[in-house]
Each structure stands twice: as C-alpha cells, then as structure tokens.
Amino acid sequence: MSLLTIKDRKQIWSIPNLLSFFRILLIPVMVILYAKGHTLGALIVFGVSALSDIVDGQIARRCNMVTDLGKMLDPLADKLTQGAALVCVAQRRPQLFFLLGFMAMKELVQAYIGARSMKKTGQAFSSKWFGKLCTVVTTACLMAMFAFPQLPPGAINAMILLCAAMMLVSLALYAKHFHTYSEAAQAEKRTLS
Numbered sequence: 001m002s003l004l005t006i007k008d009r010k011q012i013w014s015i016p017n018l019l020s021f022f023r024i025l026l027i028p029v030m031v032i033l034y035a036k037g038h039t040l041g042a043l044i045v046f047g048v049s050a051l052s053d054i055v056d057g058q059i060a061r062r063c064n065m066v067t068d069l070g071k072m073l074d075p076l077a078d079k080l081t082q083g084a085a086l087v088c089v090a091q092r093r094p095q096l097f098f099l100l101g102f103m104a105m106k107e108l109v110q111a112y113i114g115a116r117s118m119k120k121t122g123q124a125f126s127s128k129w130f131g132k133l134c135t136v137v138t139t140a141c142l143m144a145m146f147a148f149p150q151l152p153p154g155a156i157n158a159m160i161l162l163c164a165a166m167m168l169v170s171l172a173l174y175a176k177h178f179h180t181y182s183e184a185a186q187a188e189k190r191t192l193s
C-alpha cells in the first residue's frame with residue numbers, strides 16, 4: 001500500500017512546491033559559483049532563490065495551493081539556502097560558523113517542538129510572520145555579506161548578533177504558538193470525550 005494518497009501525489013507537483021524544489025536545486029549552483037570566486041553570480045542565484053521564495057508564497061495563498069508538504073518544504077528550502085550561504089561566507093569570516101551552529105540548534109529545537117505539536121493536533125502549521133521576518137533579516141544580512149566582502153568586522157558581528165536575536169525571538173514565538181495550539185487540541189479532545 002502506498003504511503004501517499006492520490007491527493008498527496010498531486011500536491012507534490014503544485015507550482016509553489018515546484019518552486020521550493022527549484023530553490024533547493026539552486027543551492028549547489030550558488031555554492032559552486034561562490035567557491036570558484038564568482039561572487040556576483042552566487043549573489044544573483046541567491047537573489048533568484050529569495051525572489052522565488054516570495055513568489056511561491058504568494059501563489060500558494062492567492063491560488064489556494066497551500067499544502068502540508070509545502071508547509072514543510074518551503075521553510076526547509078529557506079534554511080538549506082541560508083545554511084549554504086553561511087558556509088560560503090564563513091570561509092572568509094569564520095565567526096559566521098557561530099551563527100550556523102546557532103541556526104542549526106534553533107531549527108532542531110523548533111522541528112522537535114513542531115513535530116510534537118503536529119502529533120497532538122494532527123495538523124502541519126504554516127510559517128508565521130515572525131518566522132518570515134527572521135528569514136528576511138537573515139537573508140538580507142547574508143546578501144550584504146556576499147555583495148560587500150570587505151565589510152568591517154564590527155558590521156559583520158552586528159549582523160551576526162541581529163540574526164541570532166531574530167532566530168531566538170522566532171524560536172520563542174513558535175514555541176508559544178505550538179504550545180497554544182497543542183493545549184487547545186487537548187482541551188477539545190477532553191470536551192469530546
């Protein structure tokens with residue numbers, strides 16, 4: 001018996017999900033260009049990825065193409081792209097490995113909390129405004145580091161602190177959000193019993 005229903009299979013090929021897959025495919029292109037010293041090319045690919053992220057969200061909401069797969073795939077594409085960009089820039093700015101580790105820890109904790117909430121509520125949650133804001137700030141800082149490799153260490157450190165603070169706030173707000181929905185689901189189950 002197949003794990004995916006016919007509806008699930010159709011959802012895989014929705015335009016927003018294809019754009020998320022496209023963003024994932026852009027990651028090695030960006031990394032290779034950066035590694036070969038084509039910083040402008042890598043920045044352009046990074047920019048195309050960021051624009052397709054905006055477009056896939058707009059299409060999903062306006063055309064009623066929001067799927068459970070998309071709710072997981074879209075942020076995964078964001079985090080993989082940001083992680084790859086951090087690894088690239090950290091080759092010149094090793095202090096960025098701190099932010100990479102911090103981001104990995106935040107995403108693991110958030111995934112764990114989100115999975116527990118999904119188990120209790122039976123539903124996947126889409127990104128919230130604070131998660132999107134965190135993505136925008138982190139992407140903007142990384143693009144600035146790509147575009148201006150000679151930024152002074154103080155500016156780089158300020159951007160690292162800003163991104164880390166945004167990630168921490170985002171994690172706290174997601175934890176609160178997941179907790180609220182989990183509690184509501186538990187209360188509803190008790191009421192129905």
